[in-house]
Amino acid sequence: MSPVPDFPPEFKGDLVTPESADYEESIKRWAVNAKRPAKIVAFVKDAADIALAIKYARTHNLEIAIKCGGHHPAGASSTDGGLVIDLHRYMDYARIDPEKKLGYVGGGAVWETVDKAAIAHGLATVGGTVNHTGVSGLTLGGGYGFLSSSYGLALDNVLGATVITADGSILTANEKENPDLFWGIRGGGSNFGVISEFVFQLYDQRKTVFAGLVIFPPTVLKGLVAVTEEWWKTAGDKEAMIQIAAVGPDHKPGIIIVIFYNGSEEEGRAVYKKFFDLGPVADMAKEIPYEVLNSLQNPVAYHGQGVYQKGVAHKKPDYETIQAAFDRVVELCEKPGPNPNIMFEYFPLHKVVAKSGDTSAFRRDPYPSVLVNAFWVEDTEENLKLGKEIVYEMCAMIKKSSPELSAEQQQGYGNYDDEAVSKVSANKAALVFGKYYPRLQELKKKYDPDMVFHKWFPITPAP
Numbered sequence: 212m213s214p215v216p217d218f219p220p221e222f223k224g225d226l227v228t229p230e231s232a233d234y235e236e237s238i239k240r241w242a243v244n245a246k247r248p249a250k251i252v253a254f255v256k257d258a259a260d261i262a263l264a265i266k267y268a269r270t271h272n273l274e275i276a277i278k279c280g281g282h283h284p285a286g287a288s289s290t291d292g293g294l295v296i297d298l299h300r301y302m303d304y305a306r307i308d309p310e311k312k313l314g315y316v317g318g319g320a321v322w323e324t325v326d327k328a329a330i331a332h333g334l335a336t337v338g339g340t341v342n343h344t345g346v347s348g349l350t351l352g353g354g355y356g357f358l359s360s361s362y363g364l365a366l367d368n369v370l371g372a373t374v375i376t377a378d379g380s381i382l383t384a385n386e387k388e389n390p391d392l393f394w395g396i397r398g399g400g401s402n403f404g405v406i407s408e409f410v411f412q413l414y415d416q417r418k419t420v421f422a423g424l425v426i427f428p429p430t431v432l433k434g435l436v437a438v439t440e441e442w443w444k445t446a447g448d449k450e451a452m453i454q455i456a457a458v459g460p461d462h463k464p465g466i467i468i469v470i471f472y473n474g475s476e477e478e479g480r481a482v483y484k485k486f487f488d489l490g491p492v493a494d495m496a497k498e499i500p501y502e503v504l505n506s507l508q509n510p511v512a513y514h515g516q517g518v519y520q521k522g523v524a525h526k527k528p529d530y531e532t533i534q535a536a537f538d539r540v541v542e543l544c545e546k547p548g549p550n551p552n553i554m555f556e557y558f559p560l561h562k563v564v565a566k567s568g569d570t571s572a573f574r575r576d577p578y579p580s581v582l583v584n585a586f587w588v589e590d591t592e593e594n595l596k597l598g599k600e601i602v603y604e605m606c607a608m609i610k611k612s613s614p615e616l617s618a619e620q621q622q623g624y625g626n627y628d629d630e631a632v633s634k635v636s637a638n639k640a641a642l643v644f645g646k647y648y649p650r651l652q653e654l655k656k657k658y659d660p661d662m663v664f665h666k667w668f669p670i671t672p673a674p
């Protein structure tokens with residue numbers, strides 16, 4: 212017998228309730244603090260299942276959360292007492308059309324699925340740099356990746372999507388059909404409906420790339436920032452790196468660079484010669500299969516940690532600021548409780564900002580994104596509170612280097628903001644969406660006037 216006897220019998224997926232054997236597993240998320248006690252988890256199989264789940268939840272006055280990869284650390288894909296529409300169990304697929312260079316990607320897919328399916332045909336698209344992250348959350352909120360320097364954001368490469376809206380309609384959204392919805396979902400996150408499938412543009416991709424972790428000692432930080440600043444000014448289409456100011460598992464502080472060049476090792480080492488000349492203490496960069504690239508950070512970004520995240524922007528690498536922030540990271544990592552790190556994401560942005568901002572609802576800034584994380588072991592309110600305080604302290608330090616940036620620009624990348632789910636998230640939406648907010652409010656009024664979808668920077672419908 213169904214654990215939810217009055218659920219429509221046409222539903223093909225699985226229903227899980229607190230009485231089910233797999234309930235605990237079903238409500239777990241990437242961050243341990245993002246778990247919430249849902250009343251029902253609906254593991255959907257297709258768009259029709261999603262429509263049934265939405266209608267059921269609305270009839271029974273249950274809050275709806277939508278889950279893909281489950282990586283939002285503040286619980287944007289979880290609900291306390293509501294219904295989760297979980298797409299990952301059955302809709303984690305990527306069907307590739309190699310002739311047309313298109314990827315039909317399920318709304319529950321993780322990037323590993325896309326990367327592996329596409330490269331089997333010598334193709335790729337812009338995707339997340341940790342391959343167990345979900346395609347949906349990452350794409351709908353932006354999507355920076357190692358290929359952004361070539362092809363912009365993940366959402367710039369969405370050619371269409373199937374969207375199940377608040378009234379249960381199954382709509383196609385692309386340039387020709389429902390173009391307003393197509394504009395809004397690309398940047399507006401989960402505000403307008405559940406995506407059952409994306410159509411992605413794919414590109415020819417060489418089978419191997421030059422990439423890996425290169426670790427520098429704190430003593431070379433000044434030189435490293437200088438070299439980075441010079442490189443960033445002219446960084447080209449095949450280049451990208453993430454610099455992480457952290458204390459390693461061996462308790463040694465260092466700057467870990469995840470370096471990337473879309474070419475051979477010889478070319479990559481030549482392009483980044485000035486970095487290597489600084490004398491890394493470890494150099495693990497080499498030519499690797501493309502599909503391994505987005506797994507390089509997996510060992511540190513593992514499931515089950517306590518996490519708080521916040522994005523912030525800086526205008527350019529600035530030594531004084533980075534040194535001060537790094538020193539504070541080291542100091543905090545010596546204490547018990549949440550440990551921070553700071554990730555400076557140098558994805559060259561020329562292709563991101565070349566797109567007219569008005570092609571999608573994503574607010575584009577020409578400044579490198581910075582992500583501040585705090586991680587902890589014990590899932591307590593105290594650690595969450597401390598983690599948030601630490602993250603905000605570090606963000607304030609980074610902001611100091613670029614006082615000329617506007618409040619919107621300093622706000623940083625929306626997908627890195629744990630306040631997306633907080634009590635102030637509706638007020639913050641105007642800041643996150645910037646000049647697009649009024650247009651998004653009109654769309655919200657059209658597609659979700661009752662704010663059924665309100666788990667990520669909820670947009671208040673236009674009056």
Ligand SMILES: Cc1cc2nc3c(=O)[nH]c(=O)nc-3n(C[C@H](O)[C@H](O)[C@H](O)COP(=O)(O)OP(=O)(O)OC[C@H]3O[C@@H](n4cnc5c(N)ncnc54)[C@H](O)[C@@H]3O)c2cc1C
Binds near residue numbers: 276279288318348355
């Ligand atoms: C380890 C890690 C690495 C990351 N790396 C990157 C990176 O390289 N680049 C980058 O840009 N960002 C990155 N991010 C940020 C990431 O984009 C967000 O955390 C994103 O929300 C994750 O998406 P998800 O599907 O895994 O999350 P979920 O928690 O499943 O969902 C997040 C949001 O998306 C909505 N959503 C999920 N599925 C659907 C759907 N099918 N239809 C409509 N709405 C849906 C949810 O309702 C929720 O609001 C990273 C985050 C983590 C934790």
